[in-house]
Amino acid sequence: MVVSKRTLLSAVGPAAAGLLVSAVSWASVPDPMPIHWDASGDPNGWAPRAVGLLFTPVVGLLAAGITGWAMRRATKSDAVSSATVLGIGGFHLGLHGLIVHAALHPTEAFSITGILMLMGALIGGLGLAMPHLKQNRWAGVRTPWTLADEVNWTLTHRFAGWSMGIAGALSMVAAALLAPPASFWAAISVILVGSLLPLVYSYVIHRMRRSR
Numbered sequence: 566m567v568v569s570k571r572t573l574l575s576a577v578g579p580a581a582a583g584l585l586v587s588a589v590s591w592a593s594v595p596d597p598m599p600i601h602w603d604a605s606g607d608p609n610g611w612a613p614r615a616v617g618l619l620f621t622p623v624v625g626l627l628a629a630g631i632t633g634w635a636m637r638r639a640t641k642s643d644a645v646s647s648a649t650v651l652g653i654g655g656f657h658l659g660l661h662g663l664i665v666h667a668a669l670h671p672t673e674a675f676s677i678t679g680i681l682m683l684m685g686a687l688i689g690g691l692g693l694a695m696p697h698l699k700q701n702r703w704a705g706v707r708t709p710w711t712l713a714d715e716v717n718w719t720l721t722h723r724f725a726g727w728s729m730g731i732a733g734a735l736s737m738v739a740a741a742l743l744a745p746p747a748s749f750w751a752a753i754s755v756i757l758v759g760s761l762l763p764l765v766y767s768y769v770i771h772r773m774r775r776s777r
Contacts, residue, residue, distance in 0.1 A: 572637065572647040576629035579654030583622030583661040590665050591618060598668040599675075604746030606674030608667070621664060625657025632704075636694070639704035645697045652690040659683045674745075681740035681752045688756050689733025695725040695763075706763045710771035717770045725763035732759020 591614070598617040601610030612620075629650045636646040660683060667675045698705040700718045705711070706725050711718040736752035743751055 571643055572633040572650050575647040575651040576626060576633055576654055579651070579658040580622045580626035580629070583625060583658050584619075586661060586665055587618035587622065590669060594618060594665065594668045595671070599671070600664065602667070602675035602677075604677065604749040606677045606745055608671075608675065617664065617668065621657055621661040625654050625661070628657065629654040635704040639698045639701045640694075641699075642697055645694055649691065649694045652687060656683050656687045677745040677749050678740045681748060682737055684756060685733040685735075685737035685740065685752065687733070688736065688759065689730050692726045692729025692731075692733060692759075695722045695729065698722055706767060708764060708767045710767045714771070714774065717767060717774065720770050721763050721767040724766045728759045728762045728766075732756050735759075 594614050594617070596614035597611040598614050599608035599610065600612045600617045600620070601608065603609050632653050633646055633650040636649050637643075640646060660680065663676050663679050663683075667673070695705065700712070700715050702712065705718075706721050708721075711721050732755050735755045739751040739755065740748050742748075
């Protein structure tokens with residue numbers, strides 16, 4: 566079995582909880598409902614209620630399922646696979662909760678702090694999984710240099726664990742200390758840097774090993 570029952574439950578659980586939230590709040594949510602906000606938390610996009618209440622749980626289930634399939638190919642650890650899948654599903658569940666809350670309270674700004682906290686926790690959690698990934702073509706930092714050199718793969722993913730973990734923590738600090746929209750741009754910038762640095766690191770390791 567490519568995906569274990571434990572991993573499957575980790576994917577289905579948060580999606581089911583999201584659908585339950587949708588069912589409970591269905592009659593109270595306006596139609597159409599806001600589904601997109603700017604960096605200050607003001608709504609700038611709307612969709613039919615059915616789309617707004619079903620989209621995020623369904624996408625979360627699909628994302629968690631695909632992640633679980635890829636993770637099982639990338640590592641033999643069921644604990645790492647199921648924890649990563651649970652993190653993906655938990656992120657979408659939290660996002661769905663913020664969206665529903667915003668729809669039910671139209672006079673309040675969307676919680677930019679909340680979404681940034683979720684994003685920081687997600688990127689940090691993915692960072693924890695990076696060092697556990699074996700060389701593969703399905704998950705991880707898949708550059709020509711990591712795929713061609715197992716040593717490069719190992720060193721790059723150890724570095725990715727640190728860079729993504731630090732980026733996640735710093736983005737959460739930015740969300741807590743700064744007000745939108747400054748918090749949004751600061752956190753997004755930190756996450757992008759932390760996610761892209763492993764690509765650069767992989768190339769640097771490649772050049773160093775090639776020059777020997």
